[in-house]
Amino acid sequence: MKHIRKQFPEVLALKDISIAVMAGEVHALLGENGAGKSTLIKVLGGIYSMDGGEIFIEGSKTDIHTVHDAQANGINVIHQELVLVPKMTVAENIFLGREPVRHGTVDRIRMNADAKTLLDSFDLDIDPDINLGELTIAQQQMVEITKALSFNSRILVMDEPTSSLSEKEVNFLFDTIRKLKKRGVGIIYISHRMSELFEISDRVTVMRDGEYIGTVITQEATPERLITMMVGRKLTSYYTRTYSRLSEKILEVKHLSDGKLLNDVSFDLYKGEILGFAGLVGAGRSEVMKCIFGLAPFTEGHIIIEGKQVRIQNASEAMAHGLALVPESRKKEALFPVQSVKFNISIRILSRFIKGIFVNDRREEAITNNYIRQLSIKTPSSEQTIGNLSGGNQQKVVIGRWLATTPKILILDEPTRGVDVGAKAEIYAIMNKLAAQGMAIIMISSELPEVINMSDRVVVMCNGSVTGCLPKEELNQEKIMHLATLHGMPVQS
Amino acid sequence: MGNDTIQPVDSRGKRQIYIGHSVLQFLKENMGILIGLALLCLILAIKSPVFLSRANIFNVLRQVATNLYIACAMTMIIILGGIDLSVGSIIALSGVVTGGLIAFDGASLAAAVTSGLVVGTAVGAFNGFVISTTTIPPFIVTLATMNIARGAAYVYTGGQPIRVMSDSFNFIGAGYVGDIPMPIIYLLFIVLISFFILSQSKLGRHIYAVGGNSQAARFSGIKIKRVIFFTYLFSGLMSSIAGIVLASRMFSGQPTAGQGAEMDAIAAVVLGGTSMSGGSGKIGGTIIGALVIGMLSNGLNLMGINSFWQYVVKGVVILIAVYVDYFKKNVTT
Numbered sequence A: 001m002k003h004i005r006k007q008f009p010e011v012l013a014l015k016d017i018s019i020a021v022m023a024g025e026v027h028a029l030l031g032e033n034g035a036g037k038s039t040l041i042k043v044l045g046g047i048y049s050m051d052g053g054e055i056f057i058e059g060s061k062t063d064i065h066t067v068h069d070a071q072a073n074g075i076n077v078i079h080q081e082l083v084l085v086p087k088m089t090v091a092e093n094i095f096l097g098r099e100p101v102r103h104g105t106v107d108r109i110r111m112n113a114d115a116k117t118l119l120d121s122f123d124l125d126i127d128p129d130i131n132l133g134e135l136t137i138a139q140q141q142m143v144e145i146t147k148a149l150s151f152n153s154r155i156l157v158m159d160e161p162t163s164s165l166s167e168k169e170v171n172f173l174f175d176t177i178r179k180l181k182k183r184g185v186g187i188i189y190i191s192h193r194m195s196e197l198f199e200i201s202d203r204v205t206v207m208r209d210g211e212y213i214g215t216v217i218t219q220e221a222t223p224e225r226l227i228t229m230m231v232g233r234k235l236t237s238y239y240t241r242t243y244s245r246l247s248e249k250i251l252e253v254k255h256l257s258d259g260k261l262l263n264d265v266s267f268d269l270y271k272g273e274i275l276g277f278a279g280l281v282g283a284g285r286s287e288v289m290k291c292i293f294g295l296a297p298f299t300e301g302h303i304i305i306e307g308k309q310v311r312i313q314n315a316s317e318a319m320a321h322g323l324a325l326v327p328e329s330r331k332k333e334a335l336f337p338v339q340s341v342k343f344n345i346s347i348r349i350l351s352r353f354i355k356g357i358f359v360n361d362r363r364e365e366a367i368t369n370n371y372i373r374q375l376s377i378k379t380p381s382s383e384q385t386i387g388n389l390s391g392g393n394q395q396k397v398v399i400g401r402w403l404a405t406t407p408k409i410l411i412l413d414e415p416t417r418g419v420d421v422g423a424k425a426e427i428y429a430i431m432n433k434l435a436a437q438g439m440a441i442i443m444i445s446s447e448l449p450e451v452i453n454m455s456d457r458v459v460v461m462c463n464g465s466v467t468g469c470l471p472k473e474e475l476n477q478e479k480i481m482h483l484a485t486l487h488g489m490p491v492q493s
Numbered sequence B: 001m002g003n004d005t006i007q008p009v010d011s012r013g014k015r016q017i018y019i020g021h022s023v024l025q026f027l028k029e030n031m032g033i034l035i036g037l038a039l040l041c042l043i044l045a046i047k048s049p050v051f052l053s054r055a056n057i058f059n060v061l062r063q064v065a066t067n068l069y070i071a072c073a074m075t076m077i078i079i080l081g082g083i084d085l086s087v088g089s090i091i092a093l094s095g096v097v098t099g100g101l102i103a104f105d106g107a108s109l110a111a112a113v114t115s116g117l118v119v120g121t122a123v124g125a126f127n128g129f130v131i132s133t134t135t136i137p138p139f140i141v142t143l144a145t146m147n148i149a150r151g152a153a154y155v156y157t158g159g160q161p162i163r164v165m166s167d168s169f170n171f172i173g174a175g176y177v178g179d180i181p182m183p184i185i186y187l188l189f190i191v192l193i194s195f196f197i198l199s200q201s202k203l204g205r206h207i208y209a210v211g212g213n214s215q216a217a218r219f220s221g222i223k224i225k226r227v228i229f230f231t232y233l234f235s236g237l238m239s240s241i242a243g244i245v246l247a248s249r250m251f252s253g254q255p256t257a258g259q260g261a262e263m264d265a266i267a268a269v270v271l272g273g274t275s276m277s278g279g280s281g282k283i284g285g286t287i288i289g290a291l292v293i294g295m296l297s298n299g300l301n302l303m304g305i306n307s308f309w310q311y312v313v314k315g316v317v318i319l320i321a322v323y324v325d326y327f328k329k330n331v332t333t
Helices: A037-044 A067-072 A090-094 A108-120 A137-149 A167-182 A194-200 A223-231 A285-292 A315-320 A330-334 A341-352 A361-374 A391-403 A421-436 A448-454 A477-484 B018-029 B031-047 B054-079 B087-103 B109-133 B138-157 B167-174 B182-200 B202-212 B214-219 B224-249 B261-271 B283-302 B307-332
Strands: A002-007 A012-017 A026-030 A052-057 A060-062 A075-078 A155-159 A186-190 A203-208 A211-217 A249-257 A265-270 A274-279 A300-305 A308-310 A323-326 A409-413 A440-444 A457-462 A465-471
Touching (some): A026 A037, A026 A223, A037 A186, A167 A186, A194 A448, A203 A223, A211 A223, A223 A421, A265 A440, A274 A448, A285 A409, A330 A391, A330 B214, A341 B202, A440 A448, A457 A477, A465 A477, B018 B031, B018 B283, B087 B138, B109 B224, B167 B182, B167 B224
Parallel strands (some): A012 A211, A026 A186, A026 A203, A075 A155
Antiparallel strands (some): A249 A265, A249 A300, A300 A308
16 A cells, blocks of 8 residues: 545545555554554545555555455455344355355355355364354454455455454464465454564554554564554653552452352452452453442352441442442443533532532533543543543543542453553553552453553452462463463462 | 542532523524524415414414423433333323213312323333333333223223313313413423423433433443333323313313324424434424424414325425434534
8 A cells, every 4th residue: 555645524534654565464553543543444445435545456556446346356354343243144144245046045055065164274163054143252253254264365454353352262363363374365453452463463564643653573673662653752651550559458358159150259459459350251350340339149248348248239339338330341331422521420420510400510510620631531622422532531531430439449340441552551540540549449451461560469260260369479471371261179369 | 640649629610601502502403403493484474474473373382382291201201212102192091081080970170180190190100110120122112001091091981082061171271371371381381390300400311321321321320210210200291281281172081182192292302303312312402393393284274285285294394304413413423
């Protein structure tokens, strides 16, 4: 792609971008949200038309105006959000829109056989005749990749393919990518996870504000250098942490079981500490938090806050006990997408400025602006619709909503998922400040570097049980992964 | 992040002029339909000299009033992400119960009206109870109660209208205070109450929150069931007020009253810019929407256009107005 330019009504989204992808190469595309990565991919995939520049495929100039053009030229994009139909079978999904036909009807036998052949070529043990919805997210992703490759792709684009995958599933995906490299497929790989880029990519191109910043060979780069290229300034530190744990115990969870997944979960939380929760997806970490927060029932166990046993039935009682929960899925469980930043921040503390029918607008505005300023939420105004903000700023709004309730215990479930590097560093700095002020923080995270660098202690869970609790000095990836995959007896912490 | 700590605010904030701001906001949000309304007035005023006469204006407002009682509640329900199809049947049921108690049982006016209100509100409460405690979609639940309430009205009356010859009963819907017809006085109260609930109260914020993302509302500790229950109950109450006013104006409780009322109310809400997918919308828009529908019927009548054609015109106007609104929103975002 040479000198690609894309003009939107209000902004120049891409300014003279040139990038070259070799056959058999994994070329990572790195940049903060809004850097123009997705726009570039959409131009390549035929969703947007470009306003300047040329695309060459295997040396010859190619015009791409529609998705069909792109596919005909061997370009396939796997989007961040899966675009498969859950209620159709795997084979139907793979051949959607180009089903093999015999006598005017779909030839199901051939379709299933062809799908089987394709799946087998990746050593995927998936029955082509079952409904897609019954598969795990990772398996669905593999189906999507299989589908993309069935078009005889020469160029495959993957937009954040690992954002909803567990560690094990990521490894499987990477094995698949390596197989594709051997077949000579050129792969453009977009991810926010630095460690992945170093594991899988050959070269990295960095973009910022729609501009091409540079391309480096991955092995010759360091994370610090890439981050500096991305944000355009040197971040003094990525992980901010001053350890200041106090000795005062604030929360005790004892022998918690829910009769389904959770089995005898116990741990303590102290003021001023960040307690990390590590484990594979489905280990039961979020479920523990939902039990504590009164959003899910449990059959056995006690929850003790500041020495008193509590029985919390719903989120508003949890709030009354000084608890706050920033949930795992921002979109599903936290945001009111068509409402303003102000509405989203103030929804938990309406009694502070609404008395009967008298709304104290000034007070609401003051509370909102306070958090916009202190959490440096980048928004044109407090009236901005939250759906228009970037993921990192949306997350800060949700954090602000809960800080406004002045909690003593803050539970953050995957606080930096789908958040770009700059905003991640800011969220870490916020967490550090809160802990230093004496707030007790629980952080669930599937990103091991984040868990290791931010936590005072880490609780590791596996299959609904706590398999270990590691102090800061003993934290390393191997140890955590060992405990996270230990399907054995629960270990007392 | 300049400072080193993150603290809740205690300051009172800077003074800002909100009233001017919200009037401007209102004009901006409803620009399209307001221009439409003004054009409609202009054309009708030119075509028909009667249109701007006081008698006719009150006539339009009186017709708009009963639709607006329901449309105010419907606005809340649609913001909540729901729908209420039973409102037309509640009109009939509360009308015949009130009329029947006076005509058959010689009940006092107060007792009869109270009973009518209670019956209609009970249907709304039933809707709210079922919708908040089960996963049956509101469309289905209120489709069922729409049939049940209509059927009950027929059973109670044996299918015949109940004539009520009572001046005091007639005063409720056809009387005046000074120059102002009674239904318009109720309308003022209902519009004010609805406006305050939606834009000034905690309950209102909760309605927007549940409609915007019910899962997030639950995670934020909002009592979703209570919010849903109240909103449908309110709709039942508004529908029964409409039912009693209509019965009073017609001197009779009629089991066929209010047919299609749910569609008029929904049309007013949608014309007013409330999104059918929930989470956004305002009472102000609904008022304008109801006025457009009311003036359109009135104007077409004055111009002597066949009432069958009026349906066609109404349908076309709804489609165009909503399309323009949709188009505008997609351009700005």
